[in-house]
Amino acid sequence: MDKMIYLAMTSAKHVELQQATTANNLANIHTTGFKAELNAFRALPVVGDGAPTRIYQVDNTVxxxxxxxxxxxTGNNFDFAIAGPGFFAVEAPNGGxxxxxxxxxxxxxxxxxxxxTGMAIAGDGGQLVMPQGALPDLRQDGTLFAIPANGGQPQEIGKLKLVNPVANEVYKGEDGLFRLNSGQDADxxxxxxxxxGxxxxxxxxxxxxLVQMISHAKHYDLSVKLMQNAEQNSKQATQILSVS
Incomplete structure (x- = not known):
């Protein structure tokens, strides 16, 4: 009976983690460039007496x-978007x-x-510095030109560092930025x-x-009811044994 309560508790705990992730995704529905977070769990067998098919969930991976x-x-000269896979490289506050x-x-x-948010954009040769008053002219390959305010000849500033690491080689930090699992810089x-623009x-x-949140809530309620039923069954069994 205790194991049944533990299994139900484990289920409720991980559904709660899923609900928190889904709620965070919804909170960032208007955040530029935000990538939805996903939860994954591992199933392990229960060690001990009882059926060998019993499993429970452990640790979540975001x-x-x-x-x-x-x-x-947007029409803004300083707004850029990546078309397809890839990332902009920035200089992180803690280095690298x-x-x-x-x-x-x-x-x-x-x-x-x-x-x-104040982080310098990484270029192939370091930071990208534009003359005061100039407007950016960004080419499709990431090459950046500065158009002088007086309308003169565009000046090449450098090239944005654009990277495209394999999806399973990057992780998303609490600051919303992606980094390589290896800790190195991507090419x-x-x-x-x-x-x-x-x-x-x-x-x-x-x-x-929203549908996921409703599903998580129902799953959580079911897990709690299972714990309550297990507790009631345990009490009734104890009463029967006491009478006997």
């Missing part, structure tokens, strides 16, 4: 859905590189191209293409997420 989000036309699909950029007071990939929306499907 994965991610890298499918393309909807392209949103990190990767993002959020292409909403801006210039700081020194002309350095940065994300809207630039010339096949990654970008579009200027666009942003990629979140790939979270609101309807599917």
């Amino acid at each position: 994965g991610h859905d890298l499918s393309q989000g909807a392209m949103q036309l 590189e990190a990767y993002t699909r959020d292409g909403g950029f801006l210039l700081d007071s020194g002309g350095v191209l940065r994300t809207r 630039a990939d010339p096949t990654v293409k970008v579009k200027a 666009y942003l990629e929306g979140s790939n979270v499907n609101a309807v599917d997420s």
Whole structure:
């Protein structure tokens, strides 16, 4: 009976983790470049007396859905979106590189191209610095030109570092940035293409997420009822043995 309660408790615990992930996805439905998080669990056999077919769930692994989000036309010269697989490389706050699909950029007071959260955009040769007052002209392969304010000849600034590591080689951190499992920096990939004047929306499907939340809630209630029934059966069995 105790094992039945434990199995039901384990089920309720992991459904709660799934619900938290789904709720976080819904909260980021309007976050630029957001990739939905996914939960995966491992099933292990119960060791001990009883049927050998009994299993329970352990540890959750948070994965991610890298499918393309909807392209949103903004007309902003500093908005860029990756068309297809790949990432923008940025200089992470704790050092090294990190990767993002959020292409909403801006210039700081020194002309350095940065994300809207302040991280410098990585170029093939380091940071990308534009002259004051110039407008960006980003080519499909990531090459960045600066158009002078007076309308003169465009000046090549450098090339955005665009990477496309294998999906199972990256993980998503708590800061929303992707990194390689190896801890190394990814190599630039010339096949990654970008579009200027666009942003990629979140790939979270609101309807599917709401249905999942309802399903998780019902599954959680069922697990709790199973624990309650197991407890009641245990009490009734104890009473019968006491009378006997």
